[in-house]
Every structure is written in structure tokens, then in C-alpha cells.
Amino acid sequence: MEGFMYPNEVELQWSVLIVLYPFLTGLVAGAFILASLERIFRVEALKPTYRLALLTALAFLVVAPMPLQLHLGHPERSLEMYLTPHRSSAMAMFGFVYLWYLMAVLLMEIWLDYRKDIVILSRTATGLKRLFYKALALGSTNTSPTSLYVDDRVGWVITLIGIPSAFMLHGYVGFIFGSVKANPWWSTPLMPVVFLFSAMVSGIALVMLMYQLTSGLRERAVDMQCLDTIAKYLFYTFIIDFTLEMLDLIHRIYEADESFRSLDFMVHTKLFLSQIVLQIFLGTVAPLALLAVTQLVHLSINTRKRIYIVAGVCTLIGIFAMRWNVVIGGQLFSKSFLGYTTYKMGFVTREGLGPAIGLMILPFVILYVLIKLLPPWYKKLPAPDSAAD
Amino acid sequence: MNLSRRQLLYLLPAAAAAWEFVLAGTPEAAPTYHSAEHWWGMLLDVTKCIGCGGCVRACALENDVPDGYFRTWVERYHVDDFHIESPVVDSPGGAKEGFPQSTLTGGKNFFVPKFCNHCVDSPCTQVCPVGATFHTADGVVLVDQNYCVGCRYCIQACPYGCRYFHPTKNVADKCTLCYHRIVKGLTTACCESCPTGARQLADLKDPKDPIHTFLKTHSVQVLKPHLATGAKNFYNGLDGSVR
Numbered sequence: 024m025e026g027f028m029y030p031n032e033v034e035l036q037w038s039v040l041i042v043l044y045p046f047l048t049g050l051v052a053g054a055f056i057l058a059s060l061e062r063i064f065r066v067e068a069l070k071p072t073y074r075l076a077l078l079t080a081l082a083f084l085v086v087a088p089m090p091l092q093l094h095l096g097h098p099e100r101s102l103e104m105y106l107t108p109h110r111s112s113a114m115a116m117f118g119f120v121y122l123w124y125l126m127a128v129l130l131m132e133i134w135l136d137y138r139k140d141i142v143i144l145s146r147t148a149t150g151l152k153r154l155f156y157k158a159l160a161l162g163s164t165n166t167s168p169t170s171l172y173v174d175d176r177v178g179w180v181i182t183l184i185g186i187p188s189a190f191m192l193h194g195y196v197g198f199i200f201g202s203v204k205a206n207p208w209w210s211t212p213l214m215p216v217v218f219l220f221s222a223m224v225s226g227i228a229l230v231m232l233m234y235q236l237t238s239g240l241r242e243r244a245v246d247m248q249c250l251d252t253i254a255k256y257l258f259y260t261f262i263i264d265f266t267l268e269m270l271d272l273i274h275r276i277y278e279a280d281e282s283f284r285s286l287d288f289m290v291h292t293k294l295f296l297s298q299i300v301l302q303i304f305l306g307t308v309a310p311l312a313l314l315a316v317t318q319l320v321h322l323s324i325n326t327r328k329r330i331y332i333v334a335g336v337c338t339l340i341g342i343f344a345m346r347w348n349v350v351i352g353g354q355l356f357s358k359s360f361l362g363y364t365t366y367k368m369g370f371v372t373r374e375g376l377g378p379a380i381g382l383m384i385l386p387f388v389i390l391y392v393l394i395k396l397l398p399p400w401y402k403k404l405p406a407p408d409s410a411a412d
Numbered sequence: 413m414n415l416s417r418r419q420l421l422y423l424l425p426a427a428a429a430a431w432e433f434v435l436a437g438t439p440e441a442a443p444t445y446h447s448a449e450h451w452w453g454m455l456l457d458v459t460k461c462i463g464c465g466g467c468v469r470a471c472a473l474e475n476d477v478p479d480g481y482f483r484t485w486v487e488r489y490h491v492d493d494f495h496i497e498s499p500v501v502d503s504p505g506g507a508k509e510g511f512p513q514s515t516l517t518g519g520k521n522f523f524v525p526k527f528c529n530h531c532v533d534s535p536c537t538q539v540c541p542v543g544a545t546f547h548t549a550d551g552v553v554l555v556d557q558n559y560c561v562g563c564r565y566c567i568q569a570c571p572y573g574c575r576y577f578h579p580t581k582n583v584a585d586k587c588t589l590c591y592h593r594i595v596k597g598l599t600t601a602c603c604e605s606c607p608t609g610a611r612q613l614a615d616l617k618d619p620k621d622p623i624h625t626f627l628k629t630h631s632v633q634v635l636k637p638h639l640a641t642g643a644k645n646f647y648n649g650l651d652g653s654v655r
Contacts, residue, residue, distance in 0.1 A: 027501040029526070029573025030482045036564040036577060096562015096582030100542070103561060109543035114565050117541070204639055205535055205571035281497075358573055359655035361501055 026362025035354045035366050038374035039347075040090035043382055045196045045218065046225070046346045047087040050386075052193040053226010054080040055129065055185060060256065062182040068252040074399030075237065076230045077133050082390035084125055090382055091117075094374060113199045124192050128185040134159075135178040137397050139166050155396070193222040200349060207282035208353040213271045220264035221342050227257045228310075228338035231331055237394070247324055251317075254331050257338070258314040265307055268345075285360035293355050293363060298348045306341010310334040442595040450550040451617040452589055453644035454603075455626060456525055458651070460610035463488055463523035465507040470605035471527075472508065474590060481576040482506040483587040484527035484602055491653045492519030499653040524647070524654050525611060527602070528553060528574040528587035529635065532642030536566035536575060536586075545584065551616075551644060552591055557583045571639050589613075614646070 024033055058076035061069040092098050108115035134141075142164055145156035194215040200206075201214025231253045238245045275283060290298050313334040317327055351366050369375035415423070463486050471477060471484045485506035491499045500516060507523075514521060530553050537545050537553060544560035547553055555566075560583035567575040567584060578585040590600035594613065598604075603611045614623035626632075626648070633650040634643040647654075 027487075027503070030485050030503055030506040031567075031576040032573045034577070036567050091563075094563070096564070096577065097560065100559070100561045103542040103559065107542055109540050111538045112541045112543075112565070114539060114563060115541035199565075203535070203539075203569055205569055354568075358571055359501065361499070361655060 024362060024364050026357070027359060028357040028362040028364055029359060032357050033364050035351070035364065037350055037354060038094065038366075039351075039368055039376060039379045040094045040374050040382070042343070042346045042350045043090040043379055044087065045193075045350070046343050047083050047090070047382075047386070048193055048196050049218065049222030049225045049342065049346070050229050051080045051084045051087060051124075051226065052189040052219070052222040053224065053228075054083070054230050055189045055226070056223050057227050057230050057253070057256065059182045059186050059189075062179060063186065066252065068246075068248045071246045071249045071401065072230055072234050072253065074136065074397075074401075075234060075394075076226075077129070077136065078393045078397065078399055079230055079233055079390055080226070081129050081133060082386045082393055084121075084129060085389055086382060086386045088117075088121060089385070090379070093378060093382075113195070113202055116195065117199075120192055120195050124185075124188050128181060128188045132178055132181045132185060133397075134161075135174045135181065138163060138174055139171055140397070142166050190219060194219045200353070205358060206353050207280070208286055208356070209349065211271060213267060214349075217264070217267045217271060220260060220267055221345055223260045224257065224264050225339060225342040227253060227260060228335040228342075231257060232335040232339075233390075235328065235332060241400075245328065247327070250331060251327070254314060254317055254327075254334070257334070258311070258318055261307070261311055261314065261338070265311060268307075282360050285356050285363075289352065289356050289363060293365070294348055294352050297344045298352070301344035302341050302348055305337055306344050310337040310341065313337075445595040445597070447549040447595075449617060450594075450615050452530065452551050452594065453614045453616055453623070453646060454589075454600075455612040455614050455623055455632075455646050455648065457610045457612075457648045458522055458524055459649040460608040461486065461523040461525055462608055462610075463507060463511050464607065465510040466605045466607060467525060467602035467611060468506050468508040470601040471587070474593075474601035475588070477585075478579055481579070481585070482508075483574075483585070484525065486511075487524045487526060487654075488514070488521065489524060489651065489653060490514065490516045490519055490521050491651060496653055501655075520651075522649075522651065524650070525602075526572065526574070526635075527645070528570075528589070529572060529641065529643035529645045530587075530589060532644065534641060535569040535571065535639075539565045539569045541565065548591070552589045552594075553586070554588055554591060555584050555586060557581055557585070560584050571636050571641065572643075616644075 054076045057069065058073050058080070060066045061073045092101060095101055104115055105118045108118070138160070141156050141160045143166065145153060145160045148156055197215030197218025200209040200218075201211055203209045231250065234250065234253070235245055275286070310333075313330050316322070317330055322330070354364075355366065356363050371377045465486060467484055468482065468486060475483055477483050485503050485508075487501050487503045488507070488511050489499045489501050502511070504511065511523075530551060532547075532551070534547070534553050537543075537547060540546075540560075541563060542559060542561055544556045545553065545566050546556065557578075562577070562582045562584070564577055564584065567577060570586075575584050575586045577583075590598070590602075593600060599613045600611075603613045612623070615621045616623060623646075627646065630648050632646040632648050634646060635650075635654065636643070
């Protein structure tokens with residue numbers, strides 16, 4: 024501890040698990056929005072990743088509330104948020120926003136998209152798998168063109184509802200922080216917007232990486248038109264995200280209110296590595312520059328692929344660092360603006376690094392199972408490397 | 413009212429669930445206390461506080477406050493003429509054992525007792541996802557520890573650093589304004605133990621309370637007024653450097 028902190032402030036209240044929460048929900052929202060580009064805006068080039076993006080969103084959405092549950096002092100009382108929600112609380116709405124997104128949007132959209140496959144699998148599979156698909160078909164047996172047309176139209180409407188829902192899911196997460204007037208590091212109306220765009224950036228980067236990874240594991244050629252299109256959207260979204268974050272930063276520096284000196288000191292000391300190095304340079308400037316090169320210079324397929332991998336990984340590191348800087352950074356300084364504390368992260372403690380790593384791996388395990396049960400690959404994939412130079 | 417056996421069986425589980433709330437809502441016996449007739453706040457006279465820490469000790473004893481956590485504490489400010497906006501502040505151990513001799517020279521020194529402001533528009537009650545922290549009819553902010561989920565959002569939302577996470581109960585905890593005492597006509601433990609009268613419990617709804625005369629004749633201030641929390645801790649002689 025340096026300087027003066029109110030005596031109860033020395034201990035940080037929100038740990039690395041609360042860093043994970045906006046990171047995971049951001050990946051969900053971003054992956055879903057990428058999927059909806061294909062569905063609603065008819066960006067046909069993204070077709071190969073449509074289902075993969077949906078399954079990725081589902082895998083991460085299932086895990087998203089787990090860090091919160093693990094963080095609660097009384098997890099056994101968490102259902103009270105549904106039963107007796109406090110209407111003035113931003114956090115009380117979490118359960119409803121989450122359930123709406125999970126049940127009304129994501130599950131329904133995935134089910135409708137897969138219904139034909141599920142019905143066919145419930146007929147062709149054997150043993151336990153057959154029972155599983157039969158249950159998953161929910162009694163549906165019709166695979167006529169008319170029924171598939173209905174699936175498509177209903178799915179389209181759900182995606183249409185899903186876009187504002189995805190915006191709401193992550194904008195709301197930003198609002199949880201942005202509405203805390205006691206904390207000048209958090210309190211800005213830009214917070215939900217910044218969270219939203221950074222969510223889109225992280226989700227798109229994740230799907231871009233997952234697509235390359237799964238193609239590599241399956242020993243299938245990557246559809247370069249698809250990959251280039253994802254990279255293009257990542258680049259554009261990233262520019263908006265970076266602009267918003269810089270706007271926030273410049274506004275803070277120029278306005279220089281009573282908290283500025285304290286926050287400025289923090290950024291130059293305790294948050295230097297995570298904010299300046301990881302978030303801004305490695306996680307934002309570097310991937311933006313790499314993506315800009317792919318947009319401006321004619322490069323070979325292999326070079327582009329490698330650049331996309333590096334840019335994607337850097338982006339994810341940068342967005343995680345951004346969540347870290349918001350959540351942890353917002354607790355490192357005193358609300359008296361006269362002192363600073365330090366975050367000591369345990370490893371095998373309930374809220375330590377161990378559980379955080381576990382919770383970060385879990386969505387990939389779930390995604391693996393989902394891919395095995397509901398293969399997202401289309402039988403007639405577009406010609407490999409169709410956008411070859 | 414005629415109830416069939418079947419209807420009675422339907423009603424029993426609901427009645428059992430309701431009974432739990434009836435029991436939970438039963439107030440501590442204070443037959444002469446009517447909450448609607450009171451509106452509690454506190455007067456803190458910075459010019460009288462000597463930083464002895466008696467209030468911190470009394471509070472900890474009365475309310476079983478765990479070591480290292482504080483429902484109330486005292487801060488010592490040192491402000492020199494050239495750094496009015498950058499005071500040197502300390503509060504070793506919340507001033508539970510008072511303060512060591514200051515080594516700083518020049519400028520001015522003073523003590524500021526702090527605790528929950530029992531704000532009218534309290535950010536902590538606003539953010540509680542289950543309503544476990546709430547306002548009583550007489551203007552006190554309390555936490556229902558049997559209901560708190562332990563999310564700690566309220567601790568983040570309090571601009572004054574008055575809340576902490578109870579290390580063994582795993583719920584948010586804070587000053588209750590010694591609610592168990594004031595409903596019986598007693599004052600708070602901190603007020604009772606203050607040797608100089610720097611802390612005075614005030615009932616703003618009581619026309620005979622000396623607070624009314626005091627507020628009319630003195631320049632008083634609340635902490636962080638720009639945050640508009642409706643704080644009810646009124647400070648006399650509060651320096652502009654106090655955060």
C-alpha cells in the first residue's frame with residue numbers, strides 16, 4: 024500500500040474471476056454478432072463459420088456465470104436474484120438478460136439451424152446417441168422443404184432479435200461498471216459502448232482463430248475468402264473500438280478532474296504493463312497494424328494466415344488486459360485519491376489463478392463436445408482457398 | 413371460512429414458507445419506538461475530535477467488528493499552505509489505538525471521524541441485486557445478513573469506503589448506527605464513548621433535538637457533496653481538503 028487508503032479499501036473485492044466474466048460474455052456477444060452478419064446481412068463469405076460461431080457463443084455463455092457464482096460469498100443464495108430481484112440494481116438484471124439470451128436467442132437459433140441434422144441423426148445414429156438426438160429433436164420429425172423454410176424464417180427473426188440482445192448482454196456488463204459514480208475509473212457513459220465494441224472485437228478474433236484451428240485439426244483447407252472477410256470485419260470493428268477508447272483517454276487527460284492525478288500515476292506505475300504494454304501496444308496497436316497491412320498489401324495465403332493468427336492472439340490478450348485494467352485497475356486506487364493498493368492473486372484459492380485458468384479452459388472443452396455432437400461443418404464447403412491471390 | 417382437507421393441504425406449504433418471513437421480520441422488542449417518528453443523522457464536530465480512537469474501540473466492542481475491518485475510523489490530516497489539494501493523511505489501524513506523534517511540521521493538523529453516512533440516496537442500496545441492503549423508515553441503511561449474496565457490488569458503490577466484506581460471515585457489513593441501541597432510546601456506542609462530544613447522534617424529526625439550532629448557527633458540510641448521495645453525517649469545521 025502506498026499513500027492513504029480508507030482502511031476498508033486495502034482489500035480488493037473483485038478478483039480475477041470478475042475479470043473473466045466480462046471477457047467471457049464479450050466473446051459470446053462478439054461471436055454471435057459475427058454469426059448474425061451472415062444470417063441477417065447476408066455476408067455469404069462467412070457461411071463456413073456461421074455454425075461454429077454459434078456453438079462458440081454457446082460454449083462460452085454456459086461458462087460465463089460460473090466465475091460470478093464462484094465469487095459470491097453465499098452462492099447458495101444466488102437464485103434470490105431471480106426470485107426477489109432488486110429493480111434498481113444493474114446487477115439484478117444479469118440473470119434475466121442472461122436467460123433471455125441463452126434460452127430465447129442462442130438455444131433456439133442453434134436448434135432451428137440444426138433441426139434437420141438432428142432429425143436425420145435421430146434416425147441414423149445408434150444406441151445412446153440415437154436416444155440423445157431423439158430427445159434433442161423434441162418430437163420433431165418433419166424435414167420437408169416447407170418445414171425447413173419455416174425453420175429458416177423463424178431463425179432469421181430470432182437472429183434479428185438476437186442482435187440487440189447481444190448488444191444488451193454486453194452493453195449491460197459495461198453498464199455495471201460505468202454506472203458506479205463512486206469510482207471515476209469506471210464511471211463513464213462510454214463504458215457500455217466501449218465494452219460492446221471490445222466484445223465484438225474479441226468474439227470475432229476468437230472465431231477467426233477457432234476456424235483456423237479446427238480447419239487445421241480436421242486437415243481441411245481454410246476458406247480464404249471467409250477468413251479474409253472475418254479479418255476485414257475485425258479490422259473495422261477494432262478501429263471503432265480503439266477510437267472510442269482513445270476518446271475516453273483523451274477526454275480524461277484534457278478534462279483532468281480531481282481523480283486525474285491519481286489515475287495518471289496508476290497508469291504509469293501499477294498498470295503500466297497491463298495497460299500501456301499489453302492492452303495498448305501489444306493488444307491494440309500491433310494487431311491493428313498487422314490487419315492494416317493485410318488490407319493494404321497483397322500478401323500470399325500463408326503469410327495472411329500467419330498474420331491473422333498473430334493478430335488474433337494479440338487481440339485476445341489485449342481485450343483480456345482491457346478487462347483486467349477496468350476491473351482490477353478500478354480497485355487499485357483509493358476513493359480518497361490519495362493512495363494505492365496492490366492486488367495479490369492466489370493460485371489454488373477459491374478466487375485464484377487456478378480456478379480462473381480452469382474456467383478459461385472449460386469453454387473449449389464444452390465447445391469440443393458440442394462440435395462432436397453437432398458438427399458445424401457444411402457438407403458442401405466452398406472451394407478451398409477460393410480467394411487465393 | 414370453509415376449507416376442505418384438499419384446500420388445506422394446498423395452503424400448508426405456502427403458509428410454512430410465509431411463516432419463515434413472519435419470524436424473520438419480527439423486530440427486536442422495542443415497544444415504545446416508532447420508526448416513522450425518527451430520522452437519524454449525526455453531527456461530527458471536527459474542531460472537537462482529538463483522535464483518541466475511543467469511538468473505534470467502542471464500536472468494535474459493541475458490534476463485534478472483526479480485526480482489520482472498520483465500521484468507523486478516524487483520519488488524521490496534515491495540510492500545508494502550498495498543498496491544500498494534496499493533504500498527508502493517515503489512519504493507522506483505523507486509529508483504534510489512537511495516533512502516534514506526528515513528525516510533520518508546519519501547516520495544520522486535524523482529525524476526521526468517518527463511518528457510514530446513511531445516505532438518503534445511497535448508491536449501496538441502489539446496486540444491491542437482491543435488496544439485502546435497505547433503508548429503514550427512520551433513515552438508517554442496514555444489511556440483512558441472512559439475505560446478502562456476498563457479491564460486493566455495494567462495497568464498490570460506496571464512495572466513502574464504509575463497507576467491508578465480513579471475513580467469516582461472507583456478507584457485506586457496515587455501521588448500523590447501533591440500531592439495536594437507538595431503538596431503545598440509547599445513543600450509539602461511538603457517541604457514548606466520545607470524551608469531547610465530537611460525535612452527536614441527531615434525530616432530525618425531533619423538533620427538540622439540538623441539531624436544529626446547531627445547523628442554523630454553524631457552517632456544516634457533508635463529505636463529497638458533488639456525488640449527491642444525501643449523506644446525513646453533518647461535519648462542523650470540515651476542511652476543504654478532506655476526501
